[in-house]
Amino acid sequence: MAKRLDPRTLPDFENRKVVDDYMGRLDTHGVSRRDFLALASAGAAASVGAAALGLPSVAVADPSGKIAYLAWSASTEYNQLVSKGAEAASKALGLNYVFLDGQIDSTRQLNQFEQLTTTQAAGGFFNILDGSALKRVSQIAEDTKTYFGAVWDSVAWYTPFEAGDYYTLYAVPEEDDAHRRVTAEVLKAVTESFGGGDVVALTGTPGNWCEAARNRGRDDAFKDFPKTKLVDQLPGKWLREESLRATEDLLSRNKNVVGIITQNDDEAQGALAALRNAGIKPGQDVFIGGADGTSLGAQAIKRGLQTATSGNSPVYTGALFAARIYDVTHGWKPRAAERQLYWRALTVTKDNVDPYIDRYVDDKGVEPFDYRRLSHVAGGDAWDPQADLYPIDLERHWRGYPKPEGWAPPKAYAEAKANGEFDAVKAEYAAANKIKFDGPSPNRKA
Known part of the structure; x- marks a missing residue:
């Protein structure tokens, strides 16, 4: 027998505390109470109607x-x-x-x-x-x-x-190729500045496809720069705070680091903070690569702090x-x-960061894409x-x-x-x- 839904068992959405509790538990960022109540009412009405007909919700x-x-x-x-x-x-x-x-x-x-x-x-x-x-x-x-x-x-x-x-x-972006190109920019800078040297890495979440693909591209780039060596790595888990701590550990364990390859620009921000805390100058003493082409990543490249990122444009x-x-x-x-x-x-470096920032970061209110033309239906x-x-x-x-x-x-x-x-x-x-x-x-x- 189909399970019936008794409307009397539904939450009291007349009560503001009930609404706020549900919104908090669902993490409804960007939803007003009015929108939430409209959605809840529609969902409840659909469920009640389906139950009355003996149908699944x-x-x-x-x-x-x-x-x-x-x-x-x-x-x-x-x-x-x-x-x-x-x-x-x-x-x-x-x-x-x-x-x-x-x-x-x-x-x-x-x-x-x-x-x-x-x-x-x-x-x-x-x-x-x-x-x-x-x-x-x-x-x-x-x-x-x-x-x-x-x-x-x-x-x-x-x-x-x-x-x-x-x-x-x-x-997804084709990450093997993208991260290979970013790593190559870092290793080129390391080779040109120091003749080679020790490089460490921040990884993501073990087992995650993106982490595996980026690691594969990273490792492939070292083949073209034989005077550089990946000597150590720790998970940054895609987060700044985790990456700051991981970078501090890597620097304490490895005394001659001249390059850091991170899994994304948030990790690169954590690495930059660790370098600053240690009195090491990024872009001079140590070269950093990131990924994703975020605003902070692009701005760090513009300021000479980060060497490269993969501009896949999160937008x-x-x-x-x-x-x-x-x-x-x-x-x-x-x-x-x-x-x-x-x-x-894209591979974003100091050579092309200005147009990247102009379109994707400091766009001055100009959207980077024609969104309707991205749709087969609306674009025709x-x-x-x-x-x-x-x-x-x-x-x-x-x-x-x-x-x-x-x-x-x-x-x-x-x-x-x-x-x-x-x-x-x-x-x-x-x-x-x-x-x-x-x-x-x-x-x-x-």
Whole structure:
């Protein structure tokens, strides 16, 4: 027998303390009490109606509804900038937007997504703390018909194809290549200034795909700089405070450090603080590489404190996923080759940091992308990915991770590779890319 929902058991949303308690527990950054009550009322009404009909509680995506970014932490500048891009794209596409803070807790992120599905939201996308949680997210999405996407972490060899149609996009920068180029800039500076020397590294979260890919690219760069050596590493866990402490430990254990390769610009900020505390001059005594192209990272390069970062533009991340959620809730259906995508990051150094800052950091109110043209639906014939965006090759992406027993490529993926769809999508996206990632903003007047 279907479980009935008694409206008398619902929370008292007339009570301000009850509302504040729920908003606090859900970390509903960017949601007003009025919005929260509207969403709660809609979700409760849908649940009551479904229960009255003997149906499971199912929320149908509303194309005019809300998009959520479910970040593992709101404390990193990277996630704050992703949110900025998602919010700007949502606004341009006529959608509401909310930024949800997972507070470094994947269970909290799951709960936030479950709550989202009761609000008739258009969908959401994750930077999830634990990729294994995406399997549960996929089940919830299928049950509630709510679209979602994911950036960065995932279960090895797990794809949107196993999850179902509502896992619409997994997308990341191609990190092996990006971090190899950043590391090469640091090692070149070390070689030119000191003739070589000892380099240490800050890693991310062990087992995370991004950490593994960046480490692989980092290690590959050392092959071209034989007078440099990676002598030690500790986890910075993507956070400034952790990275400050880890860098202090690395400096105490290694007396001749001339280079530090970090996993992101937040870690680089922690490393810079540790160097300052030790009386070591960054950019002169020690050269630092980061990743993600955050505002603070770019400004540190401009000031000569940081040598390089990978400019993948966190704002682009948010805008790309917001546009995808908009598209799939407005009738557009991605081909198999479009459900897993890479984009190519810039290598930002002192030579090109000024135009990067002009577009992505100190933009003076000029948005860095044409958000409507990022959408296949809103952009129409003028659709433009605004980056070098191309399909992910699974065998390359998950190399280094053992395949599950009996694993075979998903049927739709294998067919798309065999029939030339991957090559066709790559060529089509390249031809449509008129607004270049390393060029000026399309919104800036000449």
